[in-house]
Amino acid sequence: MSQFAARLSAGGLMLMLVLANTALVGSAAHATVTNTNVTTSTSQTFDDGTSASVNFANAAIASTSFNGVSNLNYLVMSANNSSVTVTFSSPVADLQLSYGWVDYGDFSKVSTNVSGPAGLDLTDPNIVTSHVPDACPPSSDCGGIASLTATGLIQAPNATPAIRYNGKIQLHFATPITSISVLGPADRSNPGGNAFGFSIPVVTHTVTFNSNYGTPTTTTQTKGVPTNLDANTFSRTGYTFDGWNDQQDGQGTNFAENESYDFSADKTLFAKWTRDSVGPRIVTFDSNGGSGSMSDQTSGASGPLAPNTLTRDGYTFLGWNTQQDGQGTAYADGASFDFSSDQTLWAQWAENHTVTFDPNGGSGDMPAQTIGGTAPLAQNTLTRDGYTFSGWNTQQDGQGTAYADGADFDFSSDETLFAQWSLDPLASGVSNLSSLVNTGLSVLGPAGTAGVILALGSPFLLLSSRFRRVRAYGAITLHKSDHVTVTSPATIFDRLRRRKG
Secondary structure, eight states: OHHHHHHHHHHTOSSOOEEEETTOOTTOSOOOOOOOOOEEEEEEEOTTSOEEEEEEESEEEEOSOBTTBOSOOEEEEOSTTOEEEEEEEEEEEEEEEEEEEEOTTOEEEEEETTTOTTOOOTTOTTTEEEEEEOOOOSSTTOOOOOEEOTTSEEEOSSOOTTOOEEEEEEEEEEEEEEEEEEEOOSSOSSTTOOEEEEEOOOOOEEEEEEOSSSBSOEEEEEESSOEEOOOOOOBOTTEEEEEEESSTTSOSOEEOTTOEEOOSSOEEEEEEEEEOSSSOEEEEEEOTTOBSOOOOEEESSOEEOOOOOOBOTTEEEEEEESSTTSOSOEEOTTOEEOOSSOEEEEEEEEEOEEEEEEOTTOBSOOOOEEESSSEEOOOOOOBOTTEEEEEEESSTTSOSOEEOTTOEEOOSSOEEEEEEEEEOTTSTTOOOGGGGTTSOOEEEOGGGOEEEEEEOSSSEEEEESSBSOEEEOSEEEEOSSSEEEEESSOOOOOSOOBOOO
16 A cells, blocks of 8 residues: 555645545455445545545545655545545545556446436536546556546546556536545455545735835745735835735725734735824836836925836826816926825826927028927027017017017927017118118207108208207218218208297
């Protein structure tokens, strides 16, 4: 029996319930069978947590530990009509049936509560999903797999003595069973006997523990049976662990630390944290549709926010806000934050738009300006001979919306801005003095006269602030300031009339 136990152990089966005949002596093909007439029962718990009652007849329990399981390891059959029945505490759909030492004179019938005593159809591919040899050391125990019959028999495929067969049968029941039985032959032609074992495949599931802003990031626990959840190993500065929740915001189902979980499905549990009454506060930066990540910023005193490192294709970063939609409190990049409470700051983005600058008769070229949100327009670099740049306009003729050089623009849509030009009478190279007529330039003349030029000639006519009209002779000197000066020869005034009042 020790050789068979070693063989089974080498097979690596999980929990096993085994029937065997201990009358084997050495390698003899025939041996004396001692009928102990034991009829008894016990209990068994499988690795998946299923419990079962085990009833057996004409058998004794071997107490040697099998694969680390010591409560019930295998049964020792001692007579004809030996049997074992395993009744499960809950229906079982999948089962592994292992057998060993099946030889030419021995066979056993397998039945379930579904098939009845007539025997399980072991030739049905819907029931037997796999039938393979069991592992065994090189010996006469390695004859291959036995034959399976429609009446539930497992028997040697030939009558060659000393060749024994070992195998594993994977069974699947469309209607889960509540019991399975093995009945040995009524008259063993070879009292060498055979052995049977049962195991329930364990289906495992994994719980992933997420630290939820703590450290480290995640751990996992994998089980196939109800088990207490692992103790928390996460930490978070300024916080105390307060259990688990299956939603990150804590609005789902709570799980206490070390609470039992059935492991019937994969699940992610998020750490819950309670803020300590004193200590530093944490600002978490959310990209809000952007790319990249920023580490939490922890501080116990007011100070500047960490510079933004997030990006978003086609958008310009505008700053931060305490609400995702930008309706909360806004903070500029690097602005001071009081760190009086924990806070998530959401990146705020503006879609980029392009302003194109048209010289509108001028010279030079200005690159288009692409940005989002409100920002100053680029400084003008265009020129036009004899003209002064007076700003921008959304219409070429200046009848649209005007913008000064460097004025703020909201960049809410693509736009073309047209340069606007004013005649510069003082610009270098102006030779046509008639162009100064009615320009609004002030005139400083002799005898305290001052006014605006109405006409030019010899004499020229100006409108004075002291007189209604002044006809004067003299020369005009241009200055870069917005006025002209009348100089020598002496100015002659006629038809002077003082302005009343």
